[in-house]
Amino acid sequence: MIEMSTSRLVYTAALLTVSGIAVVSLLYVMIPLTPYVISEFSATPTQAVWASSIFSMAFALGNLFFGTLSDRVPKKRLILAGLILLVICTLSVELVSTFTPFLLLRAAQGFLAASFPPVALAYVSDVIPPAQRPSVIAYLSCGFLLAGVVGQIFSAEVAASWGLKAVFAGLSLIYVILIVISLQLPKDRPNVERPAAGSGVFEVFRALVRIPALLVAYGAAITILMSFVAMFFGLNEFAVQQLHLSPERILWLRLISMTGVVCALFCGSWIRRFGPVRVLVAGFLTAAAGLAGEAALSGVNMALFIAATVVFVTGIAAAVPSIISRIGLLGSAGRGMALALYGFFVFVGASLGPILAAALMPFGFAALCGTLSVIMLAAAAVSAWSAKPSADKERLNAVNS
Numbered sequence: 001m002i003e004m005s006t007s008r009l010v011y012t013a014a015l016l017t018v019s020g021i022a023v024v025s026l027l028y029v030m031i032p033l034t035p036y037v038i039s040e041f042s043a044t045p046t047q048a049v050w051a052s053s054i055f056s057m058a059f060a061l062g063n064l065f066f067g068t069l070s071d072r073v074p075k076k077r078l079i080l081a082g083l084i085l086l087v088i089c090t091l092s093v094e095l096v097s098t099f100t101p102f103l104l105l106r107a108a109q110g111f112l113a114a115s116f117p118p119v120a121l122a123y124v125s126d127v128i129p130p131a132q133r134p135s136v137i138a139y140l141s142c143g144f145l146l147a148g149v150v151g152q153i154f155s156a157e158v159a160a161s162w163g164l165k166a167v168f169a170g171l172s173l174i175y176v177i178l179i180v181i182s183l184q185l186p187k188d189r190p191n192v193e194r195p196a197a198g199s200g201v202f203e204v205f206r207a208l209v210r211i212p213a214l215l216v217a218y219g220a221a222i223t224i225l226m227s228f229v230a231m232f233f234g235l236n237e238f239a240v241q242q243l244h245l246s247p248e249r250i251l252w253l254r255l256i257s258m259t260g261v262v263c264a265l266f267c268g269s270w271i272r273r274f275g276p277v278r279v280l281v282a283g284f285l286t287a288a289a290g291l292a293g294e295a296a297l298s299g300v301n302m303a304l305f306i307a308a309t310v311v312f313v314t315g316i317a318a319a320v321p322s323i324i325s326r327i328g329l330l331g332s333a334g335r336g337m338a339l340a341l342y343g344f345f346v347f348v349g350a351s352l353g354p355i356l357a358a359a360l361m362p363f364g365f366a367a368l369c370g371t372l373s374v375i376m377l378a379a380a381a382v383s384a385w386s387a388k389p390s391a392d393k394e395r396l397n398a399v400n401s
Contacts, residue, residue: 004129004186012127012185013136016120019079019178020143022171023086023116025151026109027055029167032156036164041099053351054103055110060347062114067122067340071204074188075123080179082115087175093168117144118340125328125335127186134276135268137328138321142264145317148232149258153251204334214330214338216386220280220379221323221342222349227287227372228316229353230360231294232257235309237357238298238365256306260313267321276329277387279322284380287315291373295366315376 004012030037030052037048070078089108096102120140128136155167208214232254239245239253270279290312297305324342331338360368 004127004132008186009128009132009136013132013139015178015181015185016124016136017139017143019083019116019182020120020140021147021150022174022178023083023113024144024147025154026090026113026171027052027059028148028151029155029171030055030106031152033159033164033167036159037099037102040164041097041102043099047099050103051106054107055113056347056351058107058110059114060344060351062111063118063343063347064340065111066115067118067343068204068337070119070122070340071334071337075119075126076182076185076187078119079116079123079185080182082112082119083175083179083182086112086115087172087179090168090172090175094165114343118343121324121328121339122335123188126188131272132268134271134321134325137324138264138267138271141267141321141324142261142317145228145261145264145313145320146258149254152254204337208331208334208338208341211330213386214327216382217323217327217330218341218345220284220383221327221346222352223375223379224316224319224323224349225346226349226353226356227291227376228313229350230357230368230372231291231309231312233354233357234361234365234368237361242299242365243302253306253309257309257313260310260315261317263314264317264321267318270318271322271325276322276325277383280319280326281380281384283315283318283320283322284376284383285315286318287312288373288376288380290315291369291376295369295373298365298369 033051034045034048037043037051038045066078066082086109089105089112093102093105096105121137124133124136124140154170158167158170235253235257236250239250245253267279290308290310293308293311294305297308324339327338327342328335331341356371357368360371
């Protein structure tokens with residue numbers, strides 16, 4: 001039985017959440033920095049976009065590597081080692097003067113940044129008491145979503161004052177502080193359920209892919225960040241071309257929309273009370289309702305339109321911690337790999353978001369939101385269907401065979 005004092009629990013949850021915001025912010029810092037990259041390295045706009053794309057690709061692959069490794073290496077050590085290497089890599093940006101080395105460093109950053117999210121989620125399952133586990137996962141999920149706004153604001157403000165490279169120097173300093181503080185994190189429990197000594201990566205993978213409900217969860221995971229990124233990608237274009245908002249007002253629109261993330265703070269208690277599947281389905285349905293509202297109100301009433309975006313973000317904020325809890329349960333014997341696969345699929349979805357938005361925006365923002373709403377409804381339906389009474393039996397049979 002896992003026991004932890006209240007003060008220790010608060011310390012661990014807060015540190016992991018702040019670390020998650022800081023690390024995942026690296027995904028988003030390049031969004032305001034595109035003009036600086038073009039100026040600093042004499043790159044074309046198309047080349048500058050690759051500074052974000054290559055990071056996302058490496059991040060998705062890194063989730064698979066580090067998540068799988070976390071089943072065999074102490075998770076606290078893996079988190080610390082990843083942060084140390086990330087500091088070295090991020091500081092190295094100060095030394096480059098041409099675009100290609102910068103691009104390679106962004107790829108390395110993406111791979112090393114992936115050492116935190118899947119390992120931290122698996123670490124929570126190791127050291128946090130079961131009663132508080134859903135709440136801590138919810139806090140982490142909230143941090144991952146907040147990183148989308150925090151990263152953009154941080155990079156925009158720092159770059160405006162001190163330039164492109166100061167953004168990475170500032171992040172390096174933050175990571176050093178987090179490393180020092182993280183030394184006091186609890187150690188992994190020695191009796192945590194891990195794969196047997198003779199159990200290889202492919203054996204664990206084979207067991208996981210034989211769980212139908214887990215495969216459904218991965219399919220649903222693709223839709224979460226895909227819809228999140230696609231909606232905000234389209235919203236930016238809609239706000240500029242149709243609403244004629246200034247960059248400052250667009251930033252405020254995003255900030256107000258992200259107030260829906262607060263919902264994630266309450267998801268832990270909801271998951272304990274209703275179960276992860278019900279909260280997940282409710283999250284998808286809420287997101288679908290918000291998207292439908294955006295589609296209907298985009299040219300009608302600005303206040304109601306903004307309210308609909310908050311409803312959408314609220315649904316996404318409820319879906320993220322609940323699907324993580326769901327996957328952690330279904331893949332308990334190989335939790336590290338199960339969460340690594342989740343990270344891979346959710347960021348594959350994130351990479352599809354801009355593509356989907358670009359394909360649908362010629363038909364209007366309402367068409368984009370309407371399509372995403374249908375996708376959210378489909379995700380809710382398959383998630384509810386996968387939670388049939390035999391799901392737990394299938395999970396146990398697949399893992400134990």
